[in-house]
Ligand SMILES: Nc1nc2c(ncn2[C@@H]2O[C@H](COP(=O)(O)OP(=O)(O)O)[C@@H](O)[C@H]2O)c(=O)[nH]1
């Protein structure tokens with residue numbers, strides 16, 4: 546039998562006005578979820594260290610060390626945690642700016658449960674909170690040579706600040722004009738297989754004899770830049786993303802005819818005859834699945850390029866999005882160690898420590914949690930924060 550975390554055992558009903566749900570002692574913060582106590586350890590163990598999580602099971606009296614997935618926050622002296630529901634907590638990291646201060650710890654989400662089954666161990670997963678209303682990622686699939694890359698390039702060129710490309714990993718060799726880190730992360734099969742085992746990939750598939758995959762990081766980098774992520778992945782990958790927490794719009798690009806597809810693939814002149822044959826063979830199954838699986842929200846026929854591109858922009862509501870108001874993030878927001886929090890419905894009131902400020906409301910923020918999107922693996926988007934002075938509760 547182990548011992549319950551001291552600060553819970555000492556004073557389970559204690560008065561801890563500084564925290565909403567969590568109780569802290571030293572660098573540790575604990576929060577109760579059902580019969581378990583999750584202890585978040587913020588001790589800095591040297592350069593590159595991240596915070597740890599351990600679980601005390603009250604019913605068995607045992608400590609457990611879970612497998613921790615996702616990008617972890619860096620250590621800090623002060624964390625506060627709020628339970629949002631039975632499988633999700635918001636962990637606020639003190640003494641940090643808006644891009645590093647909101648984190649979600651998932652303890653029972655479908656993503657966590659799925660990994661518990663495969664790993665045979667208790668799992669928790671981190672997801673960093675991203676401020677602002679970044680739109681859903683876009684998954685684009687379709688057979689080789691249909692024009693996916695051409696359409697995506699047009700979109701990125703016309704709206705460079707709005708879209709970011711998810712750079713996949715692949716074991717296939719680079720083509721003449723392809724650059725590592727821009728078109729793909731070109732990698733060895735054994736390295737990629739190991740990273741897949743380590744849970745670094747959101748999805749992966751074997752396509753035309755090579756491994757392709759989207760790393761969690763590839764999607765996170767785009768979300769962190771406040772951009773909408775575009776994924777160019779095959780139908781198997783689209784199916785995996787559909788089953789994941791990454792809510793996305795799924796678009797299938799279809800050719801006007803099989804003959805035209807073959808013509809484009811040959812005209813591109815990037816593959817050997819053998820590779821072209823393999824791609825054409827696979828195209829038959831991909832077209833069948835793309836059109837009949839119900840997986841895709843939209844099917845676009847890429848006959849005339851400009852017409853197809855206009856339709857794509859319509860689907861993505863680009864004119865409306867371009868007109869929407871810019872994000873209003875409090876640039877100076879910095880959560881001090883002295884902060885306190887209280888939760889009212891889907892809103893969290895955060896007081897960043899009034900000691901050095903004459904007007905306390907200047908230093909109080911409202912964090913709106915009502916439109917959270919995404920989650921591990923990847924970022925949790927849709928967090929909105931504003932100064933209380935500007936907008937009362
Ligand atoms: N599942 C999955 N498929 C990918 C990924 N990256 C690329 N693909 C797909 O792999 C297939 C082959 O891509 P590529 O070798 O670049 O050839 P291309 O489609 O002819 O340009 C295409 O269907 C891509 O959509 C990925 O990360 N995951």
Ligand SMILES: Nc1ncnc2c1ncn2[C@@H]1O[C@H](COP(=O)(O)OP(=O)(O)O)[C@@H](O)[C@H]1O
Nearest residue numbers: 689690691692693694695809813847848849850
């Ligand atoms: N609508 C279109 N009409 C004619 N050629 C096209 C069209 N869309 C793309 N192409 C050409 O077809 C070839 C394959 O396009 P690409 O974007 O590389 O396909 P994918 O990324 O789906 O494999 C390229 O040479 C491209 O210039």
